[in-house]
Amino acid sequence: MPLSNDVILAELSRIVLPGGGDPVSRDLIRALSVEGDTVRFVIEADSAEMARGMEPVRAAAQAAVEAIPGVRRASVVLTAHDGGQRGAPAAPAPGPRIGRHPTPDDGPRNPSGVDRILAVASGKGGVGKSTVASNLAVALARQGRRVGLLDADIYGPSLPRMMGTTRRPASPDGKIIEPVQAHGVVMMSIGLLLKEEEAVVWRGPMLMGALQQLLGQVDWGRLDVLVVDLPPGTGDIQLTLCQRTRLTGALVVSTPQDVALLDARKALDMFAKLGTPVLGLIENMSTYICPNCGHEAHIFGHGGVEAEARKLGLPFLGALPLALEVRQAGDAGHPVALDDGPMADAYARIAARLIGGGMA
Numbered sequence: 549m550p551l552s553n554d555v556i557l558a559e560l561s562r563i564v565l566p567g568g569g570d571p572v573s574r575d576l577i578r579a580l581s582v583e584g585d586t587v588r589f590v591i592e593a594d595s596a597e598m599a600r601g602m603e604p605v606r607a608a609a610q611a612a613v614e615a616i617p618g619v620r621r622a623s624v625v626l627t628a629h630d631g632g633q634r635g636a637p638a639a640p641a642p643g644p645r646i647g648r649h650p651t652p653d654d655g656p657r658n659p660s661g662v663d664r665i666l667a668v669a670s671g672k673g674g675v676g677k678s679t680v681a682s683n684l685a686v687a688l689a690r691q692g693r694r695v696g697l698l699d700a701d702i703y704g705p706s707l708p709r710m711m712g713t714t715r716r717p718a719s720p721d722g723k724i725i726e727p728v729q730a731h732g733v734v735m736m737s738i739g740l741l742l743k744e745e746e747a748v749v750w751r752g753p754m755l756m757g758a759l760q761q762l763l764g765q766v767d768w769g770r771l772d773v774l775v776v777d778l779p780p781g782t783g784d785i786q787l788t789l790c791q792r793t794r795l796t797g798a799l800v801v802s803t804p805q806d807v808a809l810l811d812a813r814k815a816l817d818m819f820a821k822l823g824t825p826v827l828g829l830i831e832n833m834s835t836y837i838c839p840n841c842g843h844e845a846h847i848f849g850h851g852g853v854e855a856e857a858r859k860l861g862l863p864f865l866g867a868l869p870l871a872l873e874v875r876q877a878g879d880a881g882h883p884v885a886l887d888d889g890p891m892a893d894a895y896a897r898i899a900a901r902l903i904g905g906g907m908a
């Protein structure tokens with residue numbers, strides 16, 4: 549049989565762990581790679597304490613893999629999820645553990661109690677997707693909806709800052725995660741589980757597993773709508789969300805300039821391929837009105853998204869101006885939709901339209 553990850557994993561699944569189970573079913577194998585006749589992988593224990601007792605498992609795993617025909621050498625490293633090394637003191641890191649391989653696909657379903665899921669997407673980064681997601685969530689909550697907000701931008705979570713919360717979610721049993729509350733919205737972000745400067749260094753399957761956890765292990769309670777802030781682009785997270793949940797639909801955010809629209813078209817194409825309805829397009833950073841002289845400038849152009857929506861026969865949900873207060877409010881953790889004024893009104897209109905259409 550040719551050497552493959554499946555062959556290695558089958559062999560590793562025969563190894564019995566001290567507390568029962570095996571390293572594959574308990575999802576401890578990371579970064580498995582086969583290069584010629586050399587196999588490399590990491591065994592990641594749940595804690596430094598667990599890692600300390602696992603040297604025999606590491607040695608057994610190495611011996612088992614080196615016994616597979618075609619393998620000359622197996623390099624097996626033991627590490628701990630909480631960053632502890634063998635011999636290091638166990639860090640008391642209570643709380644949920646996010647980051648694992650995905651579970652098998654058992655068909656699309658929403659977290660229990662969640663009636664609708666709206667994905668906020670963009671083709672290109674930096675166009676204001678998280679700003680729109682957070683403000684829309686707040687605007688929907690202000691209109692009486694029970695709203696959840698999930699930051700699925702796992703590599704670059706910005707919702708904790710924009711929603712003004714850094715409180716670590718509790719998980720009394722280490723499995724069910726209690727989301728945090730901010731501005732009338734129930735919220736969860738991987739950013740709340742990591743240190744601010746900590747980077748996520750995961751391949752696609754781990755990302756998909758993490759998203760599954762954020763959807764399935766979080767106690768969302770009863771929600772009329774869960775707003776999901778997607779990462780930019782058309783990658784694993786988008787695919788997982790579309791395939792694993794019953795999405796009500798996607799809102800695509802773009803700035804008016806051509807390069808952003810070009811990428812937005814790719815996002816639209818992805819949703820079409822995945823059979824996810826696009827509920828509308830939003831133009832962000834549309835016009836700029838100088839707060840000093842009132843002059844209106846179209847820094848990124850103007851009207852491109854509306855024209856695109858018309859061309860594609862999709863609803864155009866609104867044009868949101870480029871405004872200093874939006875950036876300042878986002879940085880201050882107090883979304884502009886919480887206040888009164890033209891920006892909050894613009895978000896309120898989009899929210900009302902979604903509620904009126906039964907989409908939120």
Ligand SMILES: Nc1ncnc2c1ncn2[C@@H]1O[C@H](COP(=O)(O)OP(=O)(O)OP(=O)(O)O)[C@@H](O)[C@H]1O
Nearest residue numbers: 673674675676677678679833869870871874875878
């Ligand atoms: N209408 C607006 N007016 C002024 N600033 C804005 C506006 N929309 C977004 N911004 C600012 O632009 C920056 C990028 O916005 P945001 O993080 O929402 O974009 P994104 O598309 O989610 O980015 P990423 O690709 O990193 O996820 C932020 O500093 C935000 O405050």
